[in-house]
Amino acid sequence: xxxxxxxxxxxxxxxxxxxxxxxxxxxxxxxxxxxxxxxxxxxxxxxxxxxxxxxxxxxxxxxxxxxxxxxxxxxxxxxxxxxxxxxxxxxxxxxxxxxxxxxxxxxxxxxxxxxxxxxxxxxxxxxxxxxxxxxxxxxxxxxxxxxxxxxxxxxxxxxxxxxxxxxxxxxxxxxx
Amino acid sequence: xxxxxxxxxxxxxxxxxxxxxxxxxxxxxxxxxxxxxxxxxxxxxxxxxxxxxxxxxxxxxxxxxxxxxxxxxxxxxxxxxxxxxxxxxxxxxxxxxxxxxxxxxxxxxxxxxxxxxxxxxxxxxxxxxxxxxxxxxxxxxxxxxxxxxxxxxxxxxxxxxxxxxxxxxxxxxxxx
DNA sequence: ATAACGCGGACTGTATTGATCCCCGTTACG
DNA sequence: CGTAACGGGGATCAATACAGTCCGCGTTAT
Ligand code: FES
Ligand code: FES
Numbered sequence: 517x518x519x520x521x522x523x524x525x526x527x528x529x530x531x532x533x534x535x536x537x538x539x540x541x542x543x544x545x546x547x548x549x550x551x552x553x554x555x556x557x558x559x560x561x562x563x564x565x566x567x568x569x570x571x572x573x574x575x576x577x578x579x580x581x582x583x584x585x586x587x588x589x590x591x592x593x594x595x596x597x598x599x600x601x602x603x604x605x606x607x608x609x610x611x612x613x614x615x616x617x618x619x620x621x622x623x624x625x626x627x628x629x630x631x632x633x634x635x636x637x638x639x640x641x642x643x644x645x646x647x648x649x650x651x652x653x654x655x656x657x658x659x660x661x662x663x664x665x666x667x668x669x670x671x672x673x674x675x676x677x678x679x680x681x682x683x684x685x686x687x688x689x690x691x692x
Numbered sequence: 693x694x695x696x697x698x699x700x701x702x703x704x705x706x707x708x709x710x711x712x713x714x715x716x717x718x719x720x721x722x723x724x725x726x727x728x729x730x731x732x733x734x735x736x737x738x739x740x741x742x743x744x745x746x747x748x749x750x751x752x753x754x755x756x757x758x759x760x761x762x763x764x765x766x767x768x769x770x771x772x773x774x775x776x777x778x779x780x781x782x783x784x785x786x787x788x789x790x791x792x793x794x795x796x797x798x799x800x801x802x803x804x805x806x807x808x809x810x811x812x813x814x815x816x817x818x819x820x821x822x823x824x825x826x827x828x829x830x831x832x833x834x835x836x837x838x839x840x841x842x843x844x845x846x847x848x849x850x851x852x853x854x855x856x857x858x859x860x861x862x863x864x865x866x867x868x
Numbered sequence: 869a870t871a872a873c874g875c876g877g878a879c880t881g882t883a884t885t886g887a888t889c890c891c892c893g894t895t896a897c898g
Numbered sequence: 899c900g901t902a903a904c905g906g907g908g909a910t911c912a913a914t915a916c917a918g919t920c921c922g923c924g925t926t927a928t
Contacts, residue, residue: 543903559906562905
């Protein structure tokens with residue numbers, strides 16, 4: 517079966533960090549290094565979330581990304597659509613019209629409307645999308661808050677602070 | 693989003709013809725020419741249905757394929773799985789374990805069980821598969837029987853008879 | 869014996885995906 | 899005002915998967 521690409525996994529995990537460390541704008545490089553994924557590749561993903569209105573981008577030095585809405589108002593479906601576009605799960609090639617019995621002009625009963633087989637696929641896609649629409653980023657963030665120890669959130673803060681200091685405070689020294 | 697490949701469309705349309713023209717074994721070449729699709733490519737698809745126990749193959753001259761079960765006992769899910777294998781909709785790369793905060797050994801609360809994001813995807817896949825499992829080839833065949841004019845079925849029979857005659861009766865003449 | 873079958877492997881071309889690099893406009897900070 | 903950190907977009911590349919072809923083998927009715 518087809519795939520929801522890794523880009524979506526990267527995107528949602530980034531959004532989860534943004535949801536947890538609210539307020540503070542995180543740069544794409546921060547998010548990449550923090551999660552051990554390719555910075556240049558992540559830099560191609562985040563603009564998609566921005567164009568979809570899921571995150572807000574702040575340009576220039578000290579810039580970065582913030583959630584554009586409360587996490588509870590960001591559904592998984594919106595994220596997946598923002599990253600993957602609107603490619604359908606099943607892409608019907610209308611083979612029913614090529615039947616040898618009716619040469620080049622298939623009768624209306626065979627070519628009108630949606631092929632019954634195609635309809636089944638559309639229904640399956642609809643079920644999948646409905647399932648994705650039910651879950652919000654806020655749900656996952658809450659679940660994460662429950663399982664992660666409080667100490668962990670302090671470590672996140674420390675890490676981010678350290679990054680900020682390295683980048684701005686001591687900008688002349690490129691290496692820590 | 694990802695795709696259910698064209699092979700599935702070919703496969704299901706072939707199965708539909710097999711369901712309609714019951715009894716008679718149709719060869720892969722018959723099915724391909726009948727639907728205007730590549731014979732060599734279809735010849736790669738049908739064995740998958742055979743290995744999955746959906747169709748039965750009869751080798752040798754006058755051979756071909758038949759449904760191995762009544763059409764009502766063949767679900768769309770079984771067909772899709774037979775063609776596409778068992779590739780998951782979403783293939784988790786476990787990015788959660790790469791977090792910079794816990795170097796090489798992520799704590800158990802972060803790596804145990806299934807990632808909450810992954811779980812959402814699994815649930816969506818489950819919803820899609822459940823939707824596909826609800827529809828059977830028999831349902832579609834019945835729907836087809838309702839919209840197709842009775843005359844059409846006679847034409848199918850004629851066409852098949854003609855093919856049989858060309859292939860076996862006058863085997864010495866390769867062209868019609 | 870022949871020719872129509874199914875079966876499988878090797879092979880090609882193209883599209884997509886993951887990933888890198890470079891350059892540009894913008895913005896804070898010194 | 900200059901610099902360096904930002905985001906954004908285009909060009910490029912390697913790996914993979916998919917659609918489609920070709921060839922050869924074993925099987926079986928006629
Ligand atoms: S023609 Fe595409 S599914 Fe029937
Ligand atoms: S680690 Fe794969 S979805 Fe979270």
